[in-house]
Amino acid sequence: MKKWLLSVIVAMFLVVLAACGATDEGSKQTEQTKQSKEQAVTVKDARGEEVTVEQAPKKIVSLMPSNTEILYELGLEKELIGVTSNDDYPASVKEKEQVGDMNINAEKVIALNPDLVLAHGSSIGMSDEVFKQIESAGIPLFVVNDATDFNTVYETIGNIGKLTNKTDEANKTVKEMKAAVSEIEEKAKEIKDEDRKKVWVEVSPAPEIYTTGKGTFMDEMIKIIGAENVAGNEEGWVKLSEEKVVELNPDTIVTTYDGDANEIKNRPAWSDITAVKENQIVNVDSNKTNRPGPRIVEGLEEFAKAVYPEVYN
Structure with a gap:
């Protein structure tokens, strides 16, 4: 085989190989982009605001004891990095960093650099400025509804499950809660x-x-x-x-x-x-x-x- 023909074949082979590599890389990037989009979750909160988290949060701050108890139930103890001084269950929560009581220290929350802050509907009005400070720092803040009935609690657990990529755990918790309530309703008859x-x-x-x-x-x-x-x-x-x-x-x-x-x-x-x-x-x-x-x-x-x-x- 002539040298010039061999050179052409080798060159063509390298071009095809490079193209395959580029295709594989492109496919990989497309898949990564797709996964990123799949991880982004948007949920409407108690203010009517649509709150988006780009991926499952690794650092969460809870501004209400009930939110904290939900996070523990969903297996998010390690991700929970900040709570209020009113949080008392489970006992290990006292080891977490405290960011205030009913009056939240916005600067302390921001300094923890959380991926998500869970606030509560009962604080709307009283904590509006705190909420604005936290959101101005680019931190997603979700205000859960101030529940006055069981259905709203179920919804809250479901929403927190969506925001934290714990939907299965949230569904399981709600299912167990509903079963326990149904048992009491049956006895009431x-x-x-x-x-x-x-x-x-x-x-x-x-x-x-x-x-x-x-x-x-x-x-x-x-x-x-x-x-x-x-x-x-x-x-x-x-x-x-x-x-x-x-x-x-x-x-x-x-x-x-x-x-x-x-x-x-x-x-x-x-x-x-x-x-x-x-x-x-x-x-x-x-x-x-x-x-x-x-x-x-x-x-x-x-x-x-x-x-x-x-x-x-």
Whole structure:
């Protein structure tokens, strides 16, 4: 074979080889771009803002204990790098960096350089400036809804699952929660109308006595367990007089603030209330019954046993 012909063949072979390499590289880049796009997630938050995370966050700051409990439930303990001083569950959360209490230190949050900040709808208005500072630093901030019912908690867990690439874990958690609630609802069907108890929920003691009306978690819990909320005609968290409670005459009093049963019994005006006469005064864990996270189902179970021990124990 002539040398010039051999050179041409070799040159052509090198060109084809280079083209194949370029094609492979191009395919690899296209696949990487595709994966990057698949990892980007956009979810609308409580403000109506569309919040996007480009990939599963490696560093997360939580500004509310309920958000923190959801993150732990989804297996994101290592990714959680900042919390508030109000966070107390699980116990290991106290080892995390604290970024404030109800008043968040925006500079401290920004200094942690998180990939995602989870705020809460109850802070809208009070923390708007803090939110703006964090977002101005280029940090995605998602405000979860201020849940007042179980469906909103399920939605919140689902949204956090999407943002953190933990959708399967979130779905599993929600499924288990729904199953536990359904079990209680089934037992509630056994309660006859004549045995249905009237419940007074006290969320703060005298002299500023507050209870829970419709549109609150407690009201939904009372309905789920098959009882009647004596303040069910009121709206939200409401302050009522001692005389009004006497008039409502509950069968059971449930406190959510580590209440003192003796203090309640010794209120002069309450001596004729059925719950006082029959010593039906029970305290439940405020964190389990008030925090809109995975443990809210445990709170429901505790609440059910407090009102109907003969049905749910």
